[in-house]
Amino acid sequence: MDEHQKIAVLGGGSWATAIVKMLMENLDSIGWYMRNEQTIKHIKENEHNPKYLSSAELQAEKLDLSSDINYTVNNYDILIFAIPSAFLTIELNKLSASLDGKTIFSAIKGIVPETGLIVGEHFNQHFNIPLENIGVITGPCHAEEVAMERLSYLTIACIDENKAENMAKAIQSWYIKATISDDIIGTEYAAMLKNIYAIAAGIAHGLGYGDNFQAVLMSNAIREMKRFIKKVHKMKRNINNSAYLGDLLVTGYSTFSRNRMFGNMIGKGYTVRSAQHEMSMIAEGYYATNSAYKIKEENKANTPIIDTVYKILYTNKNPKKEFMKLTNKLD
Amino acid sequence: MDEHQKIAVLGGGSWATAIVKMLMENLDSIGWYMRNEQTIKHIKENEHNPKYLSSAELQAEKLDLSSDINYTVNNYDILIFAIPSAFLTIELNKLSASLDGKTIFSAIKGIVPETGLIVGEHFNQHFNIPLENIGVITGPCHAEEVAMERLSYLTIACIDENKAENMAKAIQSWYIKATISDDIIGTEYAAMLKNIYAIAAGIAHGLGYGDNFQAVLMSNAIREMKRFIKKVHKMKRNINNSAYLGDLLVTGYSTFSRNRMFGNMIGKGYTVRSAQHEMSMIAEGYYATNSAYKIKEENKANTPIIDTVYKILYTNKNPKKEFMKLTNKLD
Numbered sequence: 156m157d158e159h160q161k162i163a164v165l166g167g168g169s170w171a172t173a174i175v176k177m178l179m180e181n182l183d184s185i186g187w188y189m190r191n192e193q194t195i196k197h198i199k200e201n202e203h204n205p206k207y208l209s210s211a212e213l214q215a216e217k218l219d220l221s222s223d224i225n226y227t228v229n230n231y232d233i234l235i236f237a238i239p240s241a242f243l244t245i246e247l248n249k250l251s252a253s254l255d256g257k258t259i260f261s262a263i264k265g266i267v268p269e270t271g272l273i274v275g276e277h278f279n280q281h282f283n284i285p286l287e288n289i290g291v292i293t294g295p296c297h298a299e300e301v302a303m304e305r306l307s308y309l310t311i312a313c314i315d316e317n318k319a320e321n322m323a324k325a326i327q328s329w330y331i332k333a334t335i336s337d338d339i340i341g342t343e344y345a346a347m348l349k350n351i352y353a354i355a356a357g358i359a360h361g362l363g364y365g366d367n368f369q370a371v372l373m374s375n376a377i378r379e380m381k382r383f384i385k386k387v388h389k390m391k392r393n394i395n396n397s398a399y400l401g402d403l404l405v406t407g408y409s410t411f412s413r414n415r416m417f418g419n420m421i422g423k424g425y426t427v428r429s430a431q432h433e434m435s436m437i438a439e440g441y442y443a444t445n446s447a448y449k450i451k452e453e454n455k456a457n458t459p460i461i462d463t464v465y466k467i468l469y470t471n472k473n474p475k476k477e478f479m480k481l482t483n484k485l486d
Numbered sequence: 487m488d489e490h491q492k493i494a495v496l497g498g499g500s501w502a503t504a505i506v507k508m509l510m511e512n513l514d515s516i517g518w519y520m521r522n523e524q525t526i527k528h529i530k531e532n533e534h535n536p537k538y539l540s541s542a543e544l545q546a547e548k549l550d551l552s553s554d555i556n557y558t559v560n561n562y563d564i565l566i567f568a569i570p571s572a573f574l575t576i577e578l579n580k581l582s583a584s585l586d587g588k589t590i591f592s593a594i595k596g597i598v599p600e601t602g603l604i605v606g607e608h609f610n611q612h613f614n615i616p617l618e619n620i621g622v623i624t625g626p627c628h629a630e631e632v633a634m635e636r637l638s639y640l641t642i643a644c645i646d647e648n649k650a651e652n653m654a655k656a657i658q659s660w661y662i663k664a665t666i667s668d669d670i671i672g673t674e675y676a677a678m679l680k681n682i683y684a685i686a687a688g689i690a691h692g693l694g695y696g697d698n699f700q701a702v703l704m705s706n707a708i709r710e711m712k713r714f715i716k717k718v719h720k721m722k723r724n725i726n727n728s729a730y731l732g733d734l735l736v737t738g739y740s741t742f743s744r745n746r747m748f749g750n751m752i753g754k755g756y757t758v759r760s761a762q763h764e765m766s767m768i769a770e771g772y773y774a775t776n777s778a779y780k781i782k783e784e785n786k787a788n789t790p791i792i793d794t795v796y797k798i799l800y801t802n803k804n805p806k807k808e809f810m811k812l813t814n815k816l817d
Contacts, residue, residue, distance in 0.1 A: 294698075295697075295701035295702055295705070296698050297696075300696045300697065303696070305694070305695065305698060305699065306695060306696075306698070306813060307696075307698035307699065307702075308698070308699075308702045308816070332816075334817045363636070364637060365628075365631045365634070365636040365637075365638075366628060366736055366739070366740060367625075367627050367628055367631045367636060367637070367638040367639070367736060368636065368639075369735075370626035370728070370732040370733070370735040370736035371626055371639045371728045371732050373731075373732070373735055374626070374728045374731045374732035374735065375728075377726050377731065378726050378727075393709070394726075395705055395709050395712075395725070395726070396705065396709075396817070397701070397702045397705045397706075397817060400701075400704075400705045400708065401701040401702050401704070401705035404700075404701040404704055404705065404735070405697055405700075405701035408697070408701075408739055409697060482637060482663070485639070485663075486663070486665045486728060
């Protein structure tokens, strides 16, 4: 990746829109793929996304919008995927264009449900993208605050330091600071696991636990995350860096997090099905819980919080009783 | 300390009242010193503290209340100090009774302003209490949630494991879990430092920084706390345990924290004096900032957050400009 390589964003949601906005501060032209032609038309005419992050101003003349994923893949070198993990496979199935030689950045905070892999691993194993061409964009970052241009810190991970640095340059601005990292596996697992802990925080809240317990839960969650990630990819990392602990906190303490909201409904007695129905969507952490549970079983990691959420969401166990048991495993 | 030693609480505020409530779950008789005779009368007649934590039910027949600190010190073996650090010296000056052979637990989250020492060190250096007779009661714990009997986790630190365990037994109940630790210095510094970080969180909020930045600030704060404590007392500890990280989070994320509120006013443009006047009290973290700054200078610890708060509170620097500089030192 050199500075002249062309960058595109794939996805039409809040986070995709936020990334486009960040790139627009530095680049004159950005590729942007999204399914919905109506939305594209609206953006071209009104310079904002009508459905997601609509307060963010977009400069239409800088955007090469397309509803054809093959057009975008063919014409851009660096592809930032910001499609919800549940829809990634549907989108990738449309691909006839080759991904050879492309650099893939994952801005997806979840697991690919069909393969149970984090996105980087999915591209590596199923699309033969070499690991040095895979990157991760993560950080404690609500898209809404990017729209408001509130100072946010992102972490750009790539084994190829050059690629990470160029992406950092493309994305940073007066309200975005970007740090680089070589931990593509750890940062992506952290981004996925934090959604499970946000569900746990929501369940606890729904059950009536208070702020004292929430602090204990988050303090145990970061230790559990450290053990989990160490098992799947051992390397030197400081789990208290923003990409891990910061990301856990921004989600675990956010009352706007969909995962936390979903957990809250479970804690209040909704079934999984009725909570999903009520939210008219499926929280990313729901799939993440199933995958993380399998991975931790394979790797024999000690993860009492993930186990508890798994039992409640997938084996129909009683939230109140399971949390009572969990409280004895925390300290 | 054996199980038959008698325990007293010194202090009449919310945290003192919460500790009395916790002990009442296990003990038949508790000594309780507080200055205010009117309050003592009220507690005896109405079974709750009129001024602080008034929702907590107290069983008057279990309480040996006194407004004479010498009576309480003479008649009890284990003394839990829960007096705000700003008033500790005034109270200790009243002492004619000897502290020889007493076990002192500090439940004070601050620094003794007159000596710049944490409470354990103050008793050790100025009252010749041997370190093995000094303990700390800490944890992520709002007193209000103890009154509500919401599950909370405390850490009881003492070099003498036996003393820590007996205190843990005395204080734990169906809504309190107590863990023991031998890190009396580190846990007490953490309890003090977290108030400075809560002020920082408040200033950031007052200046208009959002949740993304708050997560980065807390992630940097725990790393800074680790460096600081390692410099003053190096030993094996997991900074992500509840007594350190949990305590930081419960305060740093609490909108009710007096320290955070104080910081918020500073961020909004109040002077230190006017913020203190408005709050009609001085936040513990205000003194802690001055002491921590001196200690970090002596120990050459790298503490950009403490430095920033110090410059704003004590050298009249502009909060907005200082935070701009700080944001470049965080990651």
